[in-house]
Amino acid sequence: MRFAHLSDSHLGARQFGLLERETDFYDVFAKNIDKIIEKDVDFVIHSGDLFDNNRPSTEALLAFQKALLRLNEAKIPIYAIAGNHDSILRKGALPPQVLFKDIGLKLISDNHPVYTEGPVLICGVRYVPSSQSRALKSAYDQLSKLADKYLKSILVSHQGIDKWMHEDTHEIELSEMPQNFDYYAMGHVHNYVEEDFGKGKLVYPGSMEIWRTSESNENYREHGKGFVVVDLSYDKPQVERVKIDLPREFYKEVIDYNKFDERLKIIKEEIQSLDNKPMLDLTIAGGDFDSAEVYEVIKESLGDSVLNLRPSFKPDKVLEEERIIDETKILDPRTLLQKRVNEKYGNDEVNKLSVDLLDNLSVGRIGDAKFISDRFYSQHYFNEEESEEADNVEIKESDNLDDYLDNHLDNHSDDLTQEDSENESSKQMRFDDF
Numbered sequence: 001m002r003f004a005h006l007s008d009s010h011l012g013a014r015q016f017g018l019l020e021r022e023t024d025f026y027d028v029f030a031k032n033i034d035k036i037i038e039k040d041v042d043f044v045i046h047s048g049d050l051f052d053n054n055r056p057s058t059e060a061l062l063a064f065q066k067a068l069l070r071l072n073e074a075k076i077p078i079y080a081i082a083g084n085h086d087s088i089l090r091k092g093a094l095p096p097q098v099l100f101k102d103i104g105l106k107l108i109s110d111n112h113p114v115y116t117e118g119p120v121l122i123c124g125v126r127y128v129p130s131s132q133s134r135a136l137k138s139a140y141d142q143l144s145k146l147a148d149k150y151l152k153s154i155l156v157s158h159q160g161i162d163k164w165m166h167e168d169t170h171e172i173e174l175s176e177m178p179q180n181f182d183y184y185a186m187g188h189v190h191n192y193v194e195e196d197f198g199k200g201k202l203v204y205p206g207s208m209e210i211w212r213t214s215e216s217n218e219n220y221r222e223h224g225k226g227f228v229v230v231d232l233s234y235d236k237p238q239v240e241r242v243k244i245d246l247p248r249e250f251y252k253e254v255i256d257y258n259k260f261d262e263r264l265k266i267i268k269e270e271i272q273s274l275d276n277k278p279m280l281d282l283t284i285a286g287g288d289f290d291s292a293e294v295y296e297v298i299k300e301s302l303g304d305s306v307l308n309l310r311p312s313f314k315p316d317k318v319l320e321e322e323r324i325i326d327e328t329k330i331l332d333p334r335t336l337l338q339k340r341v342n343e344k345y346g347n348d349e350v351n352k353l354s355v356d357l358l359d360n361l362s363v364g365r366i367g368d369a370k371f372i373s374d375r376f377y378s379q380h381y382f383n384e385e386e387s388e389e390a391d392n393v394e395i396k397e398s399d400n401l402d403d404y405l406d407n408h409l410d411n412h413s414d415d416l417t418q419e420d421s422e423n424e425s426s427k428q429m430r431f432d433d434f
């Protein structure tokens with residue numbers, strides 16, 4: 001039995017506000033689906049962040065609808081869970097994926113956490129924020145017990161595991177993951193990860209496009225972007241990486257100012273041979289120069305042949321200043337918040353709560369922030385006993401995780417107010433990296 005595993009397509013993402021970049025994400029998604037159909041797999045798993053936003057545009061919804069109809073035609077079922085970008089945490093709120101259930105999408109959700117494909121168990125939990133990681137562990141535990149009853153089992157989950165996350169942004173540690181699944185179909189980390197774990201394989205297929213400029217990195221050069229095909233007919237699953245070419249290149253280079261003129265000429269030639277205008281990420285460093293003047297030269301020379309021109313400049317004197325600032329460590333809002341909260345409360349749970357609130361409030365997800373704080377408050381200050389009890393809830397095959405997560409993830413059923421929806425639709429700066 002063979003299946004395709006993909007993740008983090010972020011349909012609807014519009015990098016730097018460029019319409020071309022939004023189209024790139026749709027194009028690359030369609031190419032992944034083409035290749036999956038060509039590979040003639042038995043089913044597909046998508047591990048979350050299908051959409052860039054929990055209120056996707058019509059274009060983004062259509063891009064997925066097209067893909068789903070094509071998979072239907074090829075008689076390939078697709079399973080999906082919601083990620084941090086495309087889920088709504090509040091109880092009763094409907095994530096966009098729900099739109100596609102009637103036309104074949106098998107949504108792994110609180111209501112329907114468990115499926116089977118022949119002898120294979122496919123189960124999972126939607127994204128759970130770090131301040132609720134206790135609920136995540138309990139859910140994993142229940143699913144893990146169920147997995148013992150099956151010949152082969154797949155856990156689908158959109159979470160950051162400490163080993164592959166930077167700083168303190170994970171929701172779970174590798175040592176806390178259940179051990180008895182054959183395959184861990186992970187989402188959230190945008191780099192490619194394939195690792196032996198437990199009795200099987202743990203894979204993050206990574207994002208399908210370069211969602212942040214920083215993803216044009218070593219991992220991308222080595223593993224590319226794309227999906228994996230997994231063969232379950234062996235003792236340990238066999239994983240084949242399938243790379244899908246991106247619609248345009250990310251051209252990245254640090255140029256020594258002393259060699260500026262000759263490098264610029266070479267870059268211009270290289271870029272002109274490309275089919276599509278690339279994204280340009282140039283840094284001019286060293287020497288003594290006027291940034292504004294150098295910018296004009298770059299713009300004049302390359303402006304027409306690139307999609308995005310955003311050079312950065314580090315002349316010698318800036319380099320010195322930067323080194324001084326670097327030593328005292330520039331604090332981003334996330335680190336700064338954690339530092340202050342830690343000074344005041346010295347409590348890891350409160351730290352996680354503050355970061356979850358920052359992540360949601362900074363993108364205007366007021367309803368989710370309220371959910372998270374209500375949940376935290378009731379868990380820690382009101383009904384400790386009830387939560388302990390809920391930890392012991394048994395999930396049987398025929399049950400769903402609904403009541404279970406009800407106790408763990410929610411005690412309050414809030415209606416989405418007009419104010420919420422206005423705030424949620426206003427796009428602001430994001431602090432979450434994945």
Ligand SMILES: [Mn+2]
Pocket residue numbers: 008049083085188189434
């Ligand atoms: Mn993502």
